[in-house]
Amino acid sequence: MAGSRVAEMAATTRFRELLERSEILPAMGGYDALSARLIERAGGEVVYMSGSSVSTSVHGYPDVGLTTMTEMVDRARGMVAAVDVPVFCDADTGYGNPLNVRRTVEEYERAGVAGIHVEDQTFPKKCGHFEDKSVVPTGEMVGKLRAATDAREDEAFVVIARTDARAVEGFDAAVERAEAYLDAGADALFVEALESREELERIGEAFPDVPLVANMTEGGKTPLFTASEFEAMGYDAVLFPATGFKAAAKAMEELYAEIAETGTQKGMMDRLVTWEGRNEITGLDDVVELEERYATE
Numbered sequence: 001m002a003g004s005r006v007a008e009m010a011a012t013t014r015f016r017e018l019l020e021r022s023e024i025l026p027a028m029g030g031y032d033a034l035s036a037r038l039i040e041r042a043g044g045e046v047v048y049m050s051g052s053s054v055s056t057s058v059h060g061y062p063d064v065g066l067t068t069m070t071e072m073v074d075r076a077r078g079m080v081a082a083v084d085v086p087v088f089c090d091a092d093t094g095y096g097n098p099l100n101v102r103r104t105v106e107e108y109e110r111a112g113v114a115g116i117h118v119e120d121q122t123f124p125k126k127c128g129h130f131e132d133k134s135v136v137p138t139g140e141m142v143g144k145l146r147a148a149t150d151a152r153e154d155e156a157f158v159v160i161a162r163t164d165a166r167a168v169e170g171f172d173a174a175v176e177r178a179e180a181y182l183d184a185g186a187d188a189l190f191v192e193a194l195e196s197r198e199e200l201e202r203i204g205e206a207f208p209d210v211p212l213v214a215n216m217t218e219g220g221k222t223p224l225f226t227a228s229e230f231e232a233m234g235y236d237a238v239l240f241p242a243t244g245f246k247a248a249a250k251a252m253e254e255l256y257a258e259i260a261e262t263g264t265q266k267g268m269m270d271r272l273v274t275w276e277g278r279n280e281i282t283g284l285d286d287v288v289e290l291e292e293r294y295a296t297e
Helices: 011-020 033-041 051-059 069-082 098-110 138-151 171-183 197-206 227-232 243-262 266-271 275-282 284-293
Strands: 025-030 047-049 087-090 115-119 158-163 188-191 212-215 237-240
Touching (some): 011 115, 025 033, 033 275, 069 087, 171 188, 197 212
Parallel strands (some): 115 158
């Protein structure tokens, strides 16, 4: 069963090496143990826990800062246990001041997470592609990043600094903040909601020797590019945060409407995973084997 296998290399080290290699790292977003397992089965080298997808799946509201740190960590723990690949996570604003950020890092690290990104929005935060955001002073974010790097027990645990300043203060201010966050000890940079290929390329040129993370969210402010295009622009990882969640939501919406209208799922059978397929995904054979091993006569 997943979670009982011991990896040859720590997840933190594996994630760090994936970020530092020359080849781009596509990071598909999940929000629970099942989605994490499906990402791994599809060949994903990492699983990214999307804050937007988790928040909506937890309480059904948009990503506007309603999800708590403990809710996020609880979901992360289940995702880590379900897969063998590294899991890294959205940690929003760190859920408070630098002391809160310390506890956030400690809890995520205890959950087995390989790294997190922390952003410089004010609390309560919003999705990085929503309007009417605000950011904290640069110095406040620098303090949070220092707290984050101080708190980790495993030095390989990756701390990614995200800035949402592009939409609030402009592109040049976002670059200045990224430089300050790098000086504060961030391992990688994530400049959110860039609006053109030119802006993406300028970030790649400004930080040629720093692991860079891009975000590919459908309908957001950043145009859609492929992973290979991001690699050519100087990026090391690209997130596909809510794509899986949106696909699942659309499929469920259509299925439930079909049942409500017709009283049967028969017309949707070709859209469903088979009985055997579900059992394979969830590892039923492994469970049966364990049941037989521990059965009493």
